[in-house]
Amino acid sequence: MLTLRDVDVSIQASEILRRVSLEVGEREVVCLVGRNGAGKTTTLRAIMGYLRLRAGTIEFLGRNLAGLPTHQIANLGIGYAPEGSAIFPDLTVGENVEISTWTRPGGRPAPERVDLAYATFPVLRTYARRKGTQMSGGERKMLSIARALALDPRMLLLDEPFEGLSPAIIPAVSRGIATITEAGHAILMAESNIHHVPEIATRLYVIERGEIIFAGRPADVRRDPAVLRIIGG
Amino acid sequence: MSNVVDVLLSGVFAASILFLVAAGLQVVFGVLKIFNLACGSFYALGAYVGVSAVNWSLAAGLPRPLFVLALVGGGLALAFVGPIVERLLRTVYDRDEAFQLLLTFAVVLMLEDVTQLVWGTAPYSTGALYLSYGQALILGSTVPVYNLLVIGASVLIAVGLGLVLTRTRWGRIVRATADNREMAEALGVNMRRVYVQVFTLGTVLGTLGGALVIPSTTAISEMGIELIVQAFAVVVIGGLGSMRGALVGALIVGVLRAVAIATRPEVEMLLIYLIVIGVLVVRPRGLFGGAAA
Numbered sequence: 001m002l003t004l005r006d007v008d009v010s011i012q013a014s015e016i017l018r019r020v021s022l023e024v025g026e027r028e029v030v031c032l033v034g035r036n037g038a039g040k041t042t043t044l045r046a047i048m049g050y051l052r053l054r055a056g057t058i059e060f061l062g063r064n065l066a067g068l069p070t071h072q073i074a075n076l077g078i079g080y081a082p083e084g085s086a087i088f089p090d091l092t093v094g095e096n097v098e099i100s101t102w103t104r105p106g107g108r109p110a111p112e113r114v115d116l117a118y119a120t121f122p123v124l125r126t127y128a129r130r131k132g133t134q135m136s137g138g139e140r141k142m143l144s145i146a147r148a149l150a151l152d153p154r155m156l157l158l159d160e161p162f163e164g165l166s167p168a169i170i171p172a173v174s175r176g177i178a179t180i181t182e183a184g185h186a187i188l189m190a191e192s193n194i195h196h197v198p199e200i201a202t203r204l205y206v207i208e209r210g211e212i213i214f215a216g217r218p219a220d221v222r223r224d225p226a227v228l229r230i231i232g233g
Numbered sequence: 234m235s236n237v238v239d240v241l242l243s244g245v246f247a248a249s250i251l252f253l254v255a256a257g258l259q260v261v262f263g264v265l266k267i268f269n270l271a272c273g274s275f276y277a278l279g280a281y282v283g284v285s286a287v288n289w290s291l292a293a294g295l296p297r298p299l300f301v302l303a304l305v306g307g308g309l310a311l312a313f314v315g316p317i318v319e320r321l322l323r324t325v326y327d328r329d330e331a332f333q334l335l336l337t338f339a340v341v342l343m344l345e346d347v348t349q350l351v352w353g354t355a356p357y358s359t360g361a362l363y364l365s366y367g368q369a370l371i372l373g374s375t376v377p378v379y380n381l382l383v384i385g386a387s388v389l390i391a392v393g394l395g396l397v398l399t400r401t402r403w404g405r406i407v408r409a410t411a412d413n414r415e416m417a418e419a420l421g422v423n424m425r426r427v428y429v430q431v432f433t434l435g436t437v438l439g440t441l442g443g444a445l446v447i448p449s450t451t452a453i454s455e456m457g458i459e460l461i462v463q464a465f466a467v468v469v470i471g472g473l474g475s476m477r478g479a480l481v482g483a484l485i486v487g488v489l490r491a492v493a494i495a496t497r498p499e500v501e502m503l504l505i506y507l508i509v510i511g512v513l514v515v516r517p518r519g520l521f522g523g524a525a526a
Contacts, residue, residue, distance in 0.1 A: 048419055050415060069418070069424070069425070070415070070418035070419055070424075071418045071419075071421050071422055071423045071424065074418070074419050074420060074421045075421055079419075080419040082416065082419075086413050086415075086416040088408070088409045088412050088413060088416070088417075089412065090408045090409075090411075090412050091405055091408065091409060095405050099405065099406065099409055099417075099420050099422075100420040100421050102402045102405075102406065103406065103420060103421030103422050103423075104420075104421040147420065148419075148420075151420060151421060
């Protein structure tokens with residue numbers, strides 16, 4: 001579905017990603033694990049078209065994403081929930097969820113998309129009329145994922161969905177992510193903590209200093225002491 | 234008493250024009266993050282085109298009381314300037330603010346020359362046409378009805394703009410883009426298109442302001458720069474990017490200027506810029522600073 005081949009990205013002349021290759025198949029949950037600054041967010045931002053590739057290719061559903069503006073990449077069916085949640089504080093929770101049904105009509109009808117987003121995180125429906133600013137960090141994470149879901153994507157990019165969440169709210173977010181995969185979406189998730197990698201993960205990549213140093217099944221990485229040392233297992 | 238009402242009304246009239254131009258400046262800054270000095274040139278352009286539109290349409294047989302239609306039509310027709318200037322600014326979106334300011338100032342100078350080329354350097358006016366609506370007596374003071382119409386129109390535009398930005402899908406998309414452009418794009422917002430639309434809206438607010446003011450004054454080529462100086466004070470007092478700030482700032486600057494002109498004309502700008510400095514010291518972000526749009 002999504003294929004990165006030998007992707008190089010530089011930001012202000014310093015090399016951030018070096019020959020990054022990874023793959024996400026239909027209905028897969030793929031985790032990109034690495035320490036802060038390893039290049040996880042840069043990888044996701046490169047996929048979304050925010051950053052120019054110096055080399056390599058990114059393909060989604062057989063289409064080359066190079067040079068496409070971000071909104072067209074979104075329209076191809078990639079939903080993005082960034083690290084800081086990036087909730088629009090000036091809009092209500094309901095408007096945050098609905099916005100992509102206005103910008104990307106077509107496909108499934110809007111009410112169905114909004115319902116699916118709320119069904120994934122039912123608590124959000126009770127906040128629908130609140131402003132984005134009146135939400136806790138965990139609620140913002142959920143809203144950010146729900147908002148990406150309302151785009152009716154084929155695949156979701158989640159940047160550290162568990163980062164900074166209180167232990168009480170983690171199960172709610174995990175359940176939500178499980179619901180998303182049951183609905184048939186693929187997920188590429190960035191994580192800095194190996195313990196946050198959900199059990200439903202089908203494939204795992206470890207990134208360190210901009211390079212992929214491990215690719216395989218989650219069970220295998222837990223047996224690799226060299227990699228575990230880096231990601232703090 | 235009638236003197237006070239006189240001064241207040243002329244202040245509010247000036248404020249209602251100033252609000253239109255400042256609102257254009259604010260909405261463009263809110264979304265494109267560019268401080269568009271050329272808003273003053275759009276105002277001047279609106280004034281010149283307004284005079285010409287009125288003169289042509291009266292010569293073509295438009296009944297005198299309908300001259301307002303020619304003004305509004307001229308102001309709206311200038312919308313085409315928006316996409317052209319926006320296309321030029323597109324080259325500096327990712328550059329330093331200094332480049333953006335320089336480029337918008339270049340647009341100011343170019344448009345000033347364009348107006349001189351087309352309309353010459355002599356002042357240009359619609360004569361006493363604006364008195365064709367007669368005068369109204371308010372609390373012992375006589376005001377041209379035209380001024381009241383402009384104040385009313387400006388209030389309507391302010392309310393309409395507020396409704397569009399808060400109650401329509403387009404307005405919500407604009408506010409989302411103002412708040413976080415990258416995130417809006419990831420949700421399918423075509424940033425290029427929103428930028429052109431918003432810039433054109435800002436342009437039309439400026440040209441309408443110029444077209445509406447012209448019956449009560451004279452078009453001169455420096456009027457654009459004079460207005461930028463005032464609009465700058467408005468947004469600093471009101472807070473950059475805030476619509477409510479534009480409204481309150483325009484009222485403060487408009488009324489204070491009228492008071493100064495009626496009492497001590499020589500300190501007019503001094504007074505306004507003392508307040509600007511005061512606001513910068515006490516509330517550096519302006520009275521309504523920090524709001525997204």
